[in-house]
Amino acid sequence: MAVVEKLPLADLRRRHRGPVIGPDDGMAFDAARTTFNGMLDRRPALVTRPLDVNDVVASVSFAAGADLAVAVRGGGHGVAGHCVGDGSLVVDLRLMREVVVDPQARTATCGGGALWEDLDPPCQRHGLATPGGTFGDTGVAGLTLGGGIGHLMGPHGLTLDNLVATKVVTADGAVVHASEEENADLFWALRGGGGNFGVVVEFTFRLHPVGLLLGGLLMYRLEDAHEVFSTFRELTAEAADELVCFAQIFRSAITGDSGTAVSVAYFGDVDEGRSAIRPLTDGIAPIGDGVRAMYYPELQEIFGRMPFGLRNYWSGRFLRDLSDGVIDLTAATFEDPETMGGVLVECLHGAVRRVPQEATAFAGRDASHNATFISTWTDPAEDERRIAATRAYSAALAPWSIGEGYVNYASEMPSEAPDTERMQRLRRIKREYDPENRFRFNHNIAPQ
Template sequence: MNKTAIEALDTALGGHLIRPDDPQYDRARQVWNGMIDRRPALIARCRGTADVLAAVRFAREHGLPISVRGGGHNVAGTAVGDDAMAIDLSPMRGVVVDADKRLARVQGGALLEDVDRETQVHGLATPMGVVSQTGVAGLCLSGGLGWLRRRYGLTCDNLVRAEVVTGSGEVVYASESENPELLWGLRGGGGNFGVVTTFEFQLHPVGPEVFFTFVAYPAEERKKCYQAYRDFTAKTCDEVSTLVTSMTVPDAPDFPVLEARGKPAIAFLGAYAGAPAEGEEALRPLRTVSEPLFDFSGTMRWTDIQSMLDPGFPQGNLYYWKGRTVTEEALSDEAIERLLEHAAARPSPLTTLVLWHMGGAVARVAEHETAFGGRKAAYLLAAESVWTDHTDDEPNIAWARNAVTDFARYSCGGFYLNYPGFLENQNEITRATFGSKYERLQALKRTWDPDNMFRFNANIPPA
């Protein structure tokens, strides 16, 4: 790269080109996970599709691989790559709602809170994640689990159209009628095929108030709670999307239940996608397992539910998350004993061991209909290591790896690529996750990114 070419790109951008000697550089390359410390060659902070197009064409001309930042929330830090062109979409957070058609057009840098804020004006929502600061793009492209999943599916299931800048420097559209194979790949195949500058999502009637359960029991009741959750998930309706988590109650001044602070616990969290009164009844069994440490359940605003967990996942903490899809046997008596062992061995009070209940609308989509792998899973096991001191890196990473490896005996064969660790053993993980669809994804990659310019992701090399 020569100085003249870089200056020409800077002039062409409506946004801003950040170079390593720029005072903003160190701040601009930071992402949510404090474990990530990478140095892109250039950071193109884009204001729109034209900026993305210019940055991709520059990267292609100068042989730079491309990383893409939506919300910067991916645990593996895929938003930034060493010596790459980092395309930063964070200024592109616009959301436009067509309430009559129940559609939302969402720019590639939008966060969950941006979507919920605009859609809830109309009493609508689309399935998203559970932390409002998560980026829509990364969440959607690798699946998207949230409080509406069993009723309305994954985030990627609700993607109906996308605007994409490809590695060849073209703007194309993906929908059921335009490049449908590309739409298939965007529904769970990760960021392998280009920069998605605009997503269009199907919306559903949700809220503005929803019944939500957040109830915790002492750690001594974990076995009883896991058994109760096994019984509950075996017969609950599709309107109910829940998880069970072994955790430590926050030892924080603003936590309202003083006597519970700092205690190990097990908690149920979940939402009912329907009338709040019906939700209260449907979720009641989770609130009566034993004497709770606390019960914050009640009818709440949807936007409050979506931001409830934000304080537990601040930017700059150290994160290592792994997720594996598992069968019903993950709550067998034998498996519960293993869950108890891993929960007790958590090396950090910020760490959680989570089982997400799957099924419902997620399972009603046939495996071949989208790139997302793991439709038939009963649960998703997520080992979410969170800590704050780099001297504790090794035990926290090892704990998460051990827990997920141990549950391979109950595996459906794949992993959840929004909980990818650091994408170590990447080829093994992606092949296991996509299974028989892997070759189809390789062919799609060959069509849209034959030079593998977009390789900072759960990468699928072109066939």
């Protein structure tokens, strides 16, 4: 690749102790540019795998000197595949995954490439946890910077509500600390503004005691979708913070399985939890009941894993409420046997809703639910059809939407998103920290 040949690559290789991988490196290069979404085939100019913050500074400084855009890879799980950009320098943080837990202070600090399965177990050894995602192999970084919707959201808020400090390498190669006390504007922007502001090399989270809980999946027939979603709505409208449920309907293009499901997480007495979910177990008859007493690491496995390499397109909206219209639309969409994929509906209640809208840059604070069409398939010939169906469902949610989508689940962001004060403030902070838009492989906030 011509651009890189002209650059003083040898200098970077001397300075950077982690691997520096280029297009001439064959299989290593192809492996390094692979991300979760198999539909994307992007060719960066270079991939660096820093060992520490000095390597990250070397990578970002090199990119600035060579006028390369920087893409940042945390866990590589972003469905939009922004962690690898055509012609970019990819800073791939997979070798920076250390976790340090301070059980007395109830904090955990992890490297910018840590996955949830790196962070959760050492915290749980002390009976502690911070709200994370629901899949162990998702990156802590991308999930936190966009929000963080998970089982602990009711009692303790989003992941980003539990972020207390960060260390960031900015576009000019400076190492900056951001928290409520230091660079508070940057800290605000990092909590919801995605990877727009630099490479976050370290995250420190607040931890909470999380012991034995009631958790698992309830499975129902596809035909029961209407009743399941209505019961889920009524139950969660009145639910205590301790009860967090997500509902989904699915028909898999890969396995052919279909059904409706509700996940249960009750962070309290197990018998009280069973009483709390009675409408879901006695009111409607589940065809599968995996709900039992368990600890948090097991709860983090109830959805299994989604393998890398499948073709993916995801789209959705934050909703004002889970109205009959949304339930009708969702059930009707899956009455069509041609519909493949799943719709996940997450209820945002409890601690999430008590954080003021302006306290962080998260866009969905006023939403009661988040609805997302998750489309996954294998045959490239189906791309157009699957993408169109996903977009159509998501666009049809617009009348019930607060006008925003969840960055972390978006292949593309909804075009009708309003130009709010939040967006204006994000642009100002982007101008201050990244005026040349060096970090542009993300749901981008243009500095101008």
